[in-house]
Every structure is written in structure tokens, then in C-alpha cells.
């Protein structure tokens with residue numbers, strides 16, 4: 001925790017806070033509303049900067065599929081505003097309050113800075129795919145913009161993408177404009193009881209390779225919704241007539257893999273919310289949690305290689321949530337498994353000493369790491385923005 | 395009028411030496427230096443500008459690309475990457491002292507993996523080549539620029555290209571998993587991979603749309619998708635542009651997002667009808683092409699709802715395709731729109747600004763007024779769902795005054811797009827064409843920051859150095875002005 005906390009309520013206030021930190025050479029620990037403080041490496045910063053007071057929706061045009069809000073806006077506030085017009089956030093960002101044991105809601109800025117996406121990522125795109133515009137403050141305390149408030153824009157370098165998922169190390173996001181879509185009126189799930197995880201991924205691949213527009217494809221090793229595991233679940237979201245028709249078609253196609261059940265609207269929504277928030281992983285408070293991203297067919301191998309009993313596979317099998325002992329040895333296991341599968345890992349949650357001691361993100365090839373250092377030096381020459389959050393010394 | 399930086403005298407003087415060194419890397423037909431054979435490379439889709447390069451090199455492997463770049467890096471030679479050269483913004487326009495690095499001979503599809511729904515292809519594979527390769531198995535590569543028969547995936551990455559179906563399926567950046575790139579220093583780097591959202595900075599996102607200024611793409615891992623059961627189009631024609639705009643709003647507001655929602659104005663309808671005989675209504679001021687996907691019954695359901703919405707706006711005609719053939723007929727005019735306008739006026743400039751869709755009636759009205767002021771015809775065809783306009787300004791290339799007027803008219807339109815809250819380019823890129831307008835959209839400090847990021851990849855400003863940023867303040871022109879890079 002930082003000794004002092006700044007909580008500006010204007011963008012100019014954020015800029016002034018960063019400019020002062022840069023002038024004094026004082027590192028800043030930056031957070032939205034602090035719901036994911038336990039993510040990645042702990043930041044050693046004498047001063048904190050919270051965006052919680054820079055809050056509120058600044059523009060919402062349902063007909064133009066665009067919403068903009070200050071970075072500190074609580075996510076539920078945005079979701080509620082969208083719901084009033086029958087719209088939703090496409091990437092379905094998770095609510096990780098339970099996982100991180102945090103009290104308050106996530107902020108929009110926090111979700112964008114961490115590029116977190118839920119089950120719909122597999123076909124609908126990630127949070128980063130829907131960031132149409134940003135306003136941000138760089139490490140010199142200068143406000144800058146990238147993108148805008150329209151749905152298609154290739155003017156200049158895409159700094160929206162660069163800052164999304166940069167965990168506040170390249171700039172403090174102040175305002176974000178997102179593309180949104182109409183929320184589907186109906187949801188349904190096809191659940192298939194499978195022999196093992198590899199079989200489960202085959203089911204998910206068959207579903208995702210079908211013409212029926214699957215919008216969620218997860219694998220619950222222990223089962224769920226009253227059905228035993230491993231359980232492959234596939235989601236359909238459309239007009240009710242379409243969900244009804246496609247569920248039956250998909251059920252018939254997947255019956256060759258095992259016992260199939262159809263899950264109705266309300267139960268489906270609850271189930272996918274749980275998957276989104278990694279509840280079926282069942283991580284206990286003492287355990288560490290990892291997210292590994294691999295090609296879907298490699299997901300089961302990652303689970304097997306780590307030897308942890310607890311996993312949850314999303315994104316067709318390509319997103320592997322793991323829970324295991326919070327030790328350096330267990331972490332080394334995950335690194336080895338992810339690397340062997342050609343994927344990337346994130347130590348998502350762990351006690352502070354472990355997070356501080358290990359690499360929490362996949363390393364980059366040396367030539368890319370060097371470019372990364374230069375880009376960091378461009379955006380934050382004094383190194384005051386969340387130093388060490390993603391990687392030691394960056 | 396677009397200016398290019400002065401050629402470096404010391405590079406021009408060493409031309410023979412450079413060509414010989416390139417030949418040592420890429421043997422045989424792979425290096426072009428004869429004046430006549432350089433001709434096809436002197437321009438791209440923005441054919442009003444022409445500049446023969448120092449030489450053209452056409453490598454066949456990543457190793458050769460790396461060796462070429464190391465050589466050019468060591469000798470201080472500028473490099474312009476090139477795919478098919480269909481850029482409409484002059485992105486692939488050469489410089490007199492530059493080597494054009496063409497990727498068209500790297501045209502192999504290396505792997506298709508249906509289980510993981512991806513394909514690994516070399517940069518010179520055409521956009522349509524990917525879809526054609528997987529379509530028999532029911533799959534496709536989603537972004538579909540109208541130039542898809544010719545344009546290459548490396549160029550698509552360079553421009554972050556879109557297409558008629560990106561309302562549903564997204565643009566290039568949304569459909570990539572990994573890249574193999576080579577930096578100007580000749581280092582080969584794998585970005586991303588075969589998985590989603592690799593941990594760390596989103597280099598994949600930054601490189602996509604970077605217009606060949608950060609690194610040369612040699613391989614691309616794309617996502618491939620299973621096609622829907624079927625698709626069908628409908629056509630709706632209206633009495634006024636404003637009314638058609640309201641219909642678009644009502645469609646999006648109803649919660650239906652069609653896979654495609656294209657808009658054509660009267661001059662464009664007439665041009666396309668004369669060209670394609672698609673049965674477009676000639677008395678309409680505006681026309682929409684709307685496409686939906688799904689089973690026959692799903693298509694009927696959606697088209698029924700869309701018809702009901704369009705009927706609220708007093709349409710002149712509504713035509714719902716009953717068969718795949720009828721759908722193709724509806725699309726035929728739209729797909730040939732650029733060619734059709736080309737028949738009325740062999741020379742036209744294609745603008746590409748995006749506006750908030752709510753500003754559509756105002757912007758189209760202003761474009762009409764400007765057309766009268768400049769005395770130049772303009773036809774509008776565009777992606778209505780996302781506000782990405784394509785005004786086609788017709789001019790006479792044999793008359794320099796007409797060309798300059800067309801350029802000024804285009805610049806006015808783009809400034810208007812920015813004024814109403816939009817941007818200079820939605821999918822064609824800045825290139826040289828919009829380079830000098832960047833100050834309309836960005837502040838000097840914002841441009842400096844972007845330049846410095848370019849310099850983080852290419853400190854010597856050798857890779858496609860005269861594009862995207864205004865020449866004033868461009869270190870490729872005045873090295874002393876190198877912005878704050880590390």
C-alpha cells in the first residue's frame with residue numbers, strides 16, 4: 001500500500017498529479033477503484049493515484065453503438081445504463097471481487113487497463129477489440145488522445161490497443177469510449193457429458209466449428225448445474241426463435257460425443273456469469289490462481305502437465321484457469337506447461353511475496369523486450385507509472 | 395500537392411553497389427533495377443502519384459527479408475514495404491532513394507488448423523486466397539475488403555483493413571492471433587502466437603494498422619470462422635438521404651445487427667445500375683443493402699422484421715432476395731461500385747472518413763453543397779452501420795486544375811468528418827494522401843508521441859519514413875528534429 005493517496009476528480013487533476021510525480025521522481029501506484037490490487041506484481045510506490053473520483057458516463061449514443069465514460073466509473077453503472085437500452089458490453093468483462101476478496105466494484109479503467117474479457121471473447125472479441133477511443137495522461141503529465149468516438153478508425157498509430165492491457169504502465173487512462181451491441185434477447189446452453197478434457201475440447205471445437213454462432217465454449221472438469229463432469233458447455237445467444245432452433249441442431253450434432261442436456265435461459269445466464277467470474281475453479285483463499293492462454297487443443301495438456309487438480313477451461317479450451325499451491329515450484333510448473341504448449345501465462349493471484357519474487361507474465365523475446373523498454377521510455381521517461389507492475393524494472 | 399523528402403545523395407550514388415548486394419541475397423528475378431521493369435512499382439491505388447524507386451526486391455523467405463533489412467539498415471537505405479499495391483492512400487508509394495520490399499512472392503499457405511480455427515499464411519497470400527483455401531470446408535477469413543481478389547494479408551495488416559461485413563465480424567485487427575515480423579535492424583520477432591490475448595503489451599494491436607512503419611510482416615496467423623448456414627440480402631430504397639439515415643438508426647435501435655448494412659446515394663445508384671444492371675431503383679435518393687445470416691427460417695424472420703422497420707420510412711421500393719442468386723444480384727452493383735464510377739469518370743479520389751452515424755444527413759448535405767461549389771461530381775457509397783464514408787470525387791486527370799480541386803474538396807470533406815466528431819480514415823490508412831491533414835485530428839504533442847513510438851521500432855527512420863506523419867517535423871526529412879525517443 002502506498003503512503004499517501006491522491007484522488008483527483010478531474011482529468012486536469014490527474015495530469016497535475018502525474019506531472020508532479022514526474023518532476024519529483026516519485027513513483028505512482030495507479031488504480032481505478034482498487035478491486036484488482038492483488039493482480040500481477042506489487043508496485044513499490046510512495047504515492048498512490050486512484051481514479052475513483054473521476055467517474056460518470058460522458059456520452060451514450062445507443063443508435064451509434066457507442067458509450068464513453070470516465071475511467072473511474074463503476075462497471076455496474078455502465079452495465080445498468082446499457083441495459084436500459086437493451087445493450088451490453090460485448091467482451092463480458094468479469095467481476096473478480098470474490099476472487100480477489102475486494103469489496104467494491106471494478107472500474108471501467110481497470111477493466112481496460114487489464115484487458116479482461118469473459119466467455120464471449122471467443123467469438124465476440126476481447127475488451128481491447130472494443131476500445132474505440134481513449135484519453136490518457138502519459139508519464140510526463142500530458143493529456144493525449146487516440147482513436148475517437150466512431151466505430152472505424154485507423155488514423156495514426158493505435159495507442160488504444162497499446163494502452164489496453166498495459167496495466168497503467170504507459171499512461172493513466174482518464175476517459176474510455178467503447179463499442180457496445182444490443183444484448184441478445186435469449187440465451188441457451190448445450191451441455192455434453194464427456195469422458196475427459198481432451199474429449200471436451202473436441203466437443204467445444206465441433207460447436208465452434210458449426211454454423212450456429214456459439215458465443216461461449218467452456219469445460220467444467222467437475223461438472224455443474226446438477227450434471228457430473230467433465231462437462232462441456234456451449235452457449236447460444238440470439239432471438240428466442242434462433243436459440244430454440246440452433247439448440248436442437250447443435251444437440252443433435254453433439255450427441256455422438258456423450259449425454260447431452262439443454263439448459264434454459266435463466267439457468268444459462270447464471271451459469272455463464274459463474275464461468276465469467278471463474279467460480280467453478282473453486283480456488284480457496286490460500287491457493288494461487290493462474291490464467292494460461294494456449295491454442296484450444298493444448299488446453300487439456302496444460303492441465304495435465306501442472307498436476308493441479310483444479311482447473312476451468314474457457315474460450316474453447318484455450319483459456320486455462322488453474323488453482324494450485326502458492327509456491328515458486330508450482331509457478332515453475334505452470335511456466336513449463338504454458339511454454340511447452342506455445343502459449344502465455346499470467347500469475348493472476350498470489351500472496352505478495354510470491355508475486356514480487358517471480359515473473360508473473362510470460363517473458364518476451366529479447367528484441368521485443370528492448371522495443372518495450374524504448375516504448376516505456378517514450379511514454380513514461382521518469383518511470384513513475386506503476387513501476388514493476390508487469391515486469392521487474394519496467 | 396504531396397511532397398516527398400529529398401533523396402539522400404549518398405544513397406543514390408551507391409545505387410549499383412546496393413543492387414549488387416541485394417542480388418547476393420535474393421538471386422535471379424528477385425531484384426529489379428531496370429527503369430522499364432520498375433514501372434509497375436512506381437505507384438499504388440492512389441495512382442495520381444508516381445515515383446520510381448531505387449530498386450525492387452522480392453524475397454521468398456523471412457530469412458531473405460531479414461538479410462535485406464540488415465543490409466539496408468547498415469547502408470542507411472530507406473525501405474518501403476509493399477503487398478499488392480492496392481493502397482488508396484499512397485501507403486506503398488516509393489521514394490526515389492528507397493528499396494521497395496515486395497512480399498508477393500511469399501504467397502504460401504503454411505498451415506490450416508480447423509480444430510483451433512486458424513491458418514498460418516505468408517504475407518503475400520491474397521485476402522481472398524485464404525477464404526478460397528478453406529471455403530470447401532465451410533470456413534472463411536472474415537475481413538473482406540472490396541479489393542480482396544488482389545490485396546494481400548500483409549497489406550491488410552499494414553492498413554488494418556475492413557470490409558462490408560466488419561459490422562458483425564470486425565476488421566483485420568480483430569481477426570489475428572500472431573505475426574512474424576522483421577524489424578528494420580533485421581531482427582525476426584514472433585508476436586502473439588496461436589492463442590488469444592498473449593500476456594504483455596498488445597504489440598499485435600499496435601503493429602496492425604501501422605502502415606509498414608514499425609516492422610515488415612512476413613507471416614500472419616489468422617483466425618478462420620465457420621460460415622453461417624446461409625445469407626440473404628434485401629434492398630430498400632428511400633425518397634431522401636435523411637429518411638434512409640433514420641431507417642439505419644431504427645434498424646440498429648431495434649437490436650438487430652445485420653452482417654452488412656451498406657448505403658448508396660443517387661449518383662452511386664445510377665452509376666452502379668448503368669454498370670451492373672442490378673435492378674436498382676433509379677428514382678431513389680438513397681438505397682440500403684442489408685444482409686442477414688442463418689437458416690432459411692432465421693433469414694425469413696430477420697428479413698421480415700427489417701422489412702417492417704423499413705416500411706415505417708415510406709420506402710420507394712423494398713426487395714427481399716428469395717434465393718442466393720437474387721442476393722448476388724443485389725450485391726453485384728455494390729461490389730462493382732468503384733469500377734462503375736470509374737466508367738463515368740476514369741479518375742476519381744476515394745475518401746474514407748468516418749463520422750458518428752447521427753451526423754449522416756448533415757454531412758451528406760454538406761458534401762452535396764461542396765460538390766456544387768467545386769463543380770465536381772461526387773458519388774457516395776459506404777458502410778452505414780459504422781459511419782465509414784466513401785465519397786468518390788470525380789475529376790479529369792488530364793486537367794491539373796481539376797485534380798487540385800478534387801484534392802482540396804477531399805481535404806474539406808475529411809476536415810468536416812473530424813469536425814463532427816469523426817476521423818480522417820476508417821480503413822484506407824493515412825499514407826501520403828492524408829499525411830498533411832493529421833494536424834486536424836491530432837495536436838503537435840500527440841503526433842510527436844506517435845513519432846517517438848515509430849522511432850522506438852526504427853530509430854533511424856528508414857522504414858516507410860514519409861508516410862502518416864506530416865513532413866514538417868519528420869526526422870526523415872530533418873534528422874535534427876528527431877522527437878523525444880529514448
Ligand SMILES: Cc1cc2nc3c(=O)[nH]c(=O)nc-3n(C[C@H](O)[C@H](O)[C@H](O)COP(=O)(O)OP(=O)(O)OC[C@H]3O[C@@H](n4cnc5c(N)ncnc54)[C@H](O)[C@@H]3O)c2cc1C
Pocket residue numbers: 438439474475476477478479480481482484485486497517538539540541544545546547548549550551552553554555556557558605606607609610611612732821822858
Ligand atoms: C478497388 C479497391 C477497393 C478497396 N476496398 C477496400 C475495402 O473495402 N476496405 C479496405 O479496408 N480497403 C480497401 N481498399 C484499400 C486496399 O485494398 C487495402 O488497404 C489493402 O489492405 C492493401 O493491401 P495491399 O496488399 O495492396 O497492400 P499495399 O497497398 O501494397 O500496402 C499497404 C500498406 O501496407 C504496408 N505493407 C504492405 N505489406 C506489408 C508487409 N508485409 N509488412 C509491413 N507493411 C506492409 C505498405 O507499406 C503500405 O503502407 C481498396 C482498394 C481498391 C483499389
